[in-house]
Amino acid sequence: MARLLETVARHRRTLRHFPRLRDRAFYIYGRILRRVSGPLPYRHSNVQVCLRGQRDPFHVRLSSTDWLVLEEIFQKDEYTLVRDAIRGARWIVDLGANAGYSLRYWQTLFPEARIVAMEPEPNNCLICSRNIASAGLESQVTLLQAAVGPRRRQTRLVDVGEGEWGYRTEEGETQKGQPVEVLPLSEVLENHAKGQKIDLLKCDIEGAEKELFEDCRSWIGRVAAIVVELHPPYSLPELLAALKRADADFEISAQINRKLCPVVLLRQPQTLS
Numbered sequence: 217m218a219r220l221l222e223t224v225a226r227h228r229r230t231l232r233h234f235p236r237l238r239d240r241a242f243y244i245y246g247r248i249l250r251r252v253s254g255p256l257p258y259r260h261s262n263v264q265v266c267l268r269g270q271r272d273p274f275h276v277r278l279s280s281t282d283w284l285v286l287e288e289i290f291q292k293d294e295y296t297l298v299r300d301a302i303r304g305a306r307w308i309v310d311l312g313a314n315a316g317y318s319l320r321y322w323q324t325l326f327p328e329a330r331i332v333a334m335e336p337e338p339n340n341c342l343i344c345s346r347n348i349a350s351a352g353l354e355s356q357v358t359l360l361q362a363a364v365g366p367r368r369r370q371t372r373l374v375d376v377g378e379g380e381w382g383y384r385t386e387e388g389e390t391q392k393g394q395p396v397e398v399l400p401l402s403e404v405l406e407n408h409a410k411g412q413k414i415d416l417l418k419c420d421i422e423g424a425e426k427e428l429f430e431d432c433r434s435w436i437g438r439v440a441a442i443v444v445e446l447h448p449p450y451s452l453p454e455l456l457a458a459l460k461r462a463d464a465d466f467e468i469s470a471q472i473n474r475k476l477c478p479v480v481l482l483r484q485p486q487t488l489s
Contacts, residue, residue, distance in 0.1 A: 232268075233291050239265040242278065249279035262343065264350075270324070274317065275346040282315050282343070289317045297470035297481045298325065298416065298443050305329050305415035309405070311364050311428075312420035314340050316347030319357055322416075329415075330356055332408045336363040336373050336396045358408050364421065365398040366431035372396065402434040414439045423447040429455055433462040442466065442482045452480055 227247070234240045242263050249259055264273040267290055276282045288294040295318070305326040310318055313333040322331060331353075335341045341361040348357050363371065374393035405414070417439045419425050425444055429436075436459065446452060452471075459466050459482075466482040 230287055230291060235266055235268050242276070243283060246276070246278045246280075246283050250281075250283075262346075270320075272320075272351040274320065275315070275343050275350060277315075277339075277343060282317075285314055285317050289321050294472070294479060295321060295418075295443060297472060297479070298441075301469050301481060301483070302416060302441055307409055307412045307414050308332070308416045308418065309401075309409070309414050310334070310418045311401075312418075312422065313344050313359065314420075316344035318418060318420075319344070319353065320347055320351055322418075323351060323353060323356075330409070330412075331358070332404060333357055333359045334362055334364050334399070334404070335359070336361065338394075360399065360404065360408075363396050363398045363424065364401050364404070365424065365427055367398070367400050368403065369398050370395055371398055401428065401432075405435055405438065412438070415441065417442045417444075419444040423450065426450040426454070429458040429462075432458070432464070436462050436464040439464075440484055441469070443479065444482070445477050445479050447477050452478065455480075455482075 227244075231240045231243060234243060242265055245258075249256060259279045261278045263276055263278055265276055266273050267286070270290070274286060276286065293299075302325075305322075306329055308322050308326065308329050308331045310322070310331055310333040313319055313335040316333075319331055319333055322329060333344070335344050338361065341359065345359055348354060348359060363373070372393040373396040405412075419428070419442065421428065425446065444455065446455065452468075456466070456468075465484060467485055469481040469483045471478055471480040
């Protein structure tokens, strides 16, 4: 009973962030669709909702994990550690942009920033582009439908059964999933942020961060700060060791450990206030 009451209280807190009755109804129905199978009406619909304090509406897939991502970023302050530590970012690279809510959050913190975003899953990329357009960010955001890694290649994108935020790349002879292009981050930076210092690198790529940072020497020197979600079994000591091998001097600025995958902000010492 206590758990049920806490769940109800959490949903009530979330509902307060939606100013309109229709948005609250969408949220409630979307959560029902996540729990109830079968051919219910509008299961695969996309809707627009507004959040308190946000000027432009958000596109949300009604029966998807989009609600959870929106809640994490704008209501649970997933990236509050960035908000509290970094000022005046001009260039941001967002790896694993998903539905585009993190891009909209960066807009609220750094209205003038240029953003290079990568998202490999086609449907996520489509809704991400709509959220970019909804806020009029087309001229500030470059969105690439691709995965990221240390070298260019083709791989496959596999749904691990966790919803729209749960896709991972898999190598080998597997026939599961859909083909996806992997682009090296060094090439992405050369093509879309040539000569620029990257004030913030956000990385939420469902476990592929291990491969990315194990071979980062060619580009890591351009990055001032990293906010990364670490997916077990990859750990913070392993990440710090990989950065050290690349002669990159980062220190832990802040971290959030309230969920299975910790979120860590790393900064170069000269950027620390």
